[in-house]
Amino acid sequence: MGFCIFNNVAIATRHAQAELGLDRVAIVDFDVHHGNGTEALFREDPSVLFVSLHQWPFWPGTGGPGTSDEHTLNVPLAAGSGDAVYVRAFAETVEPAVSAFEPELVLVSAGFDAHVDDPLGEMALSVDGFRELARRSAALGPRTAAVLEGGYNLDLLPSLVEAALAGFSDS
Numbered sequence: 511m512g513f514c515i516f517n518n519v520a521i522a523t524r525h526a527q528a529e530l531g532l533d534r535v536a537i538v539d540f541d542v543h544h545g546n547g548t549e550a551l552f553r554e555d556p557s558v559l560f561v562s563l564h565q566w567p568f569w570p571g572t573g574g575p576g577t578s579d580e581h582t583l584n585v586p587l588a589a590g591s592g593d594a595v596y597v598r599a600f601a602e603t604v605e606p607a608v609s610a611f612e613p614e615l616v617l618v619s620a621g622f623d624a625h626v627d628d629p630l631g632e633m634a635l636s637v638d639g640f641r642e643l644a645r646r647s648a649a650l651g652p653r654t655a656a657v658l659e660g661g662y663n664l665d666l667l668p669s670l671v672e673a674a675l676a677g678f679s680d681s
């Protein structure tokens with residue numbers, strides 16, 4: 511849905527499993543929108559843990575409270591959530607779940623539309639917040655790769671991606 515033609519992170523997951531010999535893949539999606547397509551593709555697949563932190567209620571309306579199961583973790587966050595809320599959600603919810611899953615690979619759906627100045631999202635993450643989320647994401651498993659997702663403030667986007675790349679290499 512949305513602006514996506516192919517689900518890049520789902521293709522990367524299946525490539526890792528089919529071609530690189532990895533079994534257990536965790537996907538961490540911090541795009542401001544719920545990763546409903548990724549959730550739908552892997553909902554019945556216990557080899558993939560899907561984690562989405564997203565604004566809720568918000569488009570597309572899925573991923574609300576009570577929609578998690580053993581290998582789907584939805585973390586709905588209220589509009590206006592900033593760095594502290596995201597870091598707490600990582601520490602209290604995301605990190606224990608991913609650690610228990612013991613992924614061989616962490617794939618990040620790196621969306622930047624939860625930045626405070628994004629024209630679509632209504633969240634309040636800062637540049638430093640993205641660096642920290644990237645650092646924490648990369649620390650979740652032995653190897654990490656990321657795909658670019660949303661982010662609609664094109665003046666800011668390069669600095670947000672740069673901060674995330676710094677965070678990924680910092681873990």
Ligand SMILES: [Zn+2]
Pocket residue numbers: 541542543621623659660661
């Ligand atoms: Zn988005």
